[in-house]
Amino acid sequence: MSNLIQAARKQVAALTQTAYEKAAAEGLLPAGAEVKATIEIPKDPTHGDYASSFAMAGAKALHKAPRQIAEIIVAHLDLTGTFFDKVEIAGPGFLNFTLGSKWYGQVLADIEAEGARYGAVDEGKGEKVMVEFVSANPTGPMHIGNARGGVLGDALAAVLERAGYDVWREFYVNDAGNQIHKFAMSIDARYMQIVLGEENYTFPEDGYHGDDIKELAQAFYDQHGPAWKDKPEEERQAAMAQYGLSVNIPKMKEDLRRYQIEYNEWFLESTLHNSGYVAETVGLLAEKGWTYEKDGALWLNTTALLKQKYLAEGKSQEQVDKLDLKDDVLRRANGFYTYFAADIAYHRNKLAERGFSKAINIWGADHHGHVARLQAALDGLGLDGSHRLIVVLMQLVNLLQDGQPVRMSKRSGKAIALRDLLDEVSVDAARFFFNSRASTSALDFDLDLAVREDSENPVYYVQYAHARICSLVARLGEEGHAVPAAAAVDPARFTTVEEKSLIKTLSQLPETIRLAARDYDPSGVNRYLITLAGEFHRFYNSCHIKGEEDAVLDARLKLSDTVRSVIANCLDLIGVTAPEKM
Structure with missing residues (x-):
């Protein structure tokens, strides 16, 4: 694996060390000194391609002025067969090395030899990591925030592979819990309005109001007619949830495939509940003394876990005591486990059961407060979540057209849908633009610029x-x-x-x-x-x-x-x- 920038840097260090040892053998410099020089790449190419501070760094140990040391080193340098053509002394004693034709030729030769793998490094050494990204709720269309997260996750996974990691791409499907109940309730209400008339069935205030919910209800009605209105509400809503997911999840896969994103696995949250793994995980936290009961619910002592985490990271007791820390419910009084409990179980599954050394998540910046709590919970399970759970927080996307913010989607009237965006700009433009800024920066996506051919x-x-x-x-x-x-x-x-x-x-x-x-x-x-x-x-x-x-x-x-x-x-x-x- 070629890295000729580092190879040349190492060669500068070796050349100067060899020259020093030659000079010391001749008695021109004291022998046995350890000189810790920096080797920089000057911004101004007239200062050479690499600059070593050996002469300045060695002045004290070698008992000479830097300029004198530099002159002795240069006199004992042998550049034959190296990457360098010449060395000059500059300023107080910098050794400025200029690359020769051998190095330039070697760059082209290495790229030719490595082909499509050029750029690969072995930082990862085959380490097994998971990148989980997008993981949008399957209750509606994916929006431009998911579009940014999709590219960041997919491109990061590709970069990590090129850097020598064994990478697994995963989408976590939230097909259980409160948002699915709300999803089912919303489709059910729209279905009942179709059957009974809109004025005769009240839509829940906290329901999902998008047009996509109406479309799902209409499609369910077209398949089954009005017969389901007489079934028990619980049975009806369970069917609505199953139907809605059966439509939405394939749509998500189709949208992401169009966006050139494929996953190794679509992991269903429901499997964690159905297998008893969430309950088992909560039980482990209880065994380790991190839970307590209050008001009929089971709570995680997140406060104690976070204090332990922050003190281990070097915060003072005084700093930790000033933090506004709160505990989290794991199991509600009605016996249902919370989303946080399922999230802990899911990440335990990644790190303990499936053996990933790191779980890397791409999350929206609005999840900031969740990161340390989840890491601390994994610490409580003995899984070193503070180091093994890496969360890349992603700032918002501002969509612009004619210099003005674009706020509405053509379909839902709310967030801009991914498929709407890909109808406006090419997949290439979308992927390039969404990966053009670090995740920590908000991104202005200019629709006009994305379609320009200049x-x-x-x-x-x-x-x-x-x-x-x-x-x-x-x-x-x-x-x-x-x-x-x-x-x-x-x-x-x-x-x-x-x-x-x-x-x-x-x-x-x-x-x-x-x-x-x-x-x-x-x-x-x-x-x-x-x-x-x-x-x-x-x-x-x-x-x-x-x-x-x-x-x-x-x-x-x-x-x-x-x-x-x-x-x-x-x-x-x-x-x-x-x-x-x-």
Whole structure:
């Protein structure tokens, strides 16, 4: 797995250490000193490609002025066969290393060798992790918040796979509990209004008012007629819930499939209740002394669990005592388990039964208060939830058109539905835009910009770079210039700032993947793509390819085709197509 940025950094450290040891052997510097130097990549390329602080960091231990140390080190450096062409001393004693043609050629060779796997790193070492995302209630259409969470989860799962993790994608279906009861009650009320007349049956105030509920009730009536009005309410509502879920869950799968999202599993909450796993989990918490009874209900001592968690994280007792902590009901007085109890059971299932080392959830920012409570409950079960449950909180999406917020959906009159959005913009644009900002930032989604075919639209800008290279390769191929193998290219032909800058950007993908996985932030891939496309357009506009002597033409053609492959690779990673023509 190639990471030539880190390889060059390590080589700087090894070269300076070897030079120091040579100088020490000659008695020019004290032997045995441990120098902890930093190796930075200067923002200004005139300061070299890597800058080592060895001379300054070693001044005290080596009993010399940094500039003197730097001069001795440079005199003992041997760059033969390395990635570097020269070293210069700058300022108080920085050692500025400049990359040579070997490094530039190696970047192209590594990308060619690794193909579609280029950028892969082994941070995960095969660790088994689950990414649970979207998990929208199956009581209505998915909205644009789910659209953002879908892309963040899917792209994060892909990034983690590329970073060496064994990833499982899961959708948790909330097909039990209070919201399903409300769902059933709402369909039932609309059904009874169809049978008896709207004025003769009161719709519950806290029911779901969307048009989709009316459509489900009408469809149920069309299948069964008025006969169900005489059945017991409980039986009728159970049938309504089952019917509503049988329609809505396949619709959700269809919408997400259209959005290029597939899951390893759709996990039903009802299975946790039906198998007794929720009751068993609550029983374990009781056994460990974390529960108590009050007013006929069973409560979790969340306050004590959170205090334990916060003290372990380094908060002072005084800070913890000032927090407004509250306990949670696990089992109501009527014997029904709460959503929180089911959530604890579900995450115990992930970590204890199915053996995931981490459970990574994409949640809306409105769930912020739930995170620490769930982690603490898992701590109480001995599952180290504070470290093994990772929650990526996602800020809101603002949909804009003509510079104004779009508030209403054509279908439901409430939130914007995912399928409505995908009728307005392409899947490529939706996926690229929703992954363009870190989850911690609110996102303005400009509908007008998403359909524009110019460089202002970031997905168009990146896809156009790919299509432009495909056209270039095809055109030159017709003239007898096939893309050469990396080994056949003379990297010494890369002499311009634009060529070198473009190759440096190509080399940054493994580090981009590593950081995106580390920070659970796949939007880094989008930023990388925009930078790479920009560097390519600058190179293309200033470095002629057609008409150049063969060695230069081959080098630039190979560089262009390498950019094409990396753009395609990264677009695929975030679930966006790489068109050959535009």
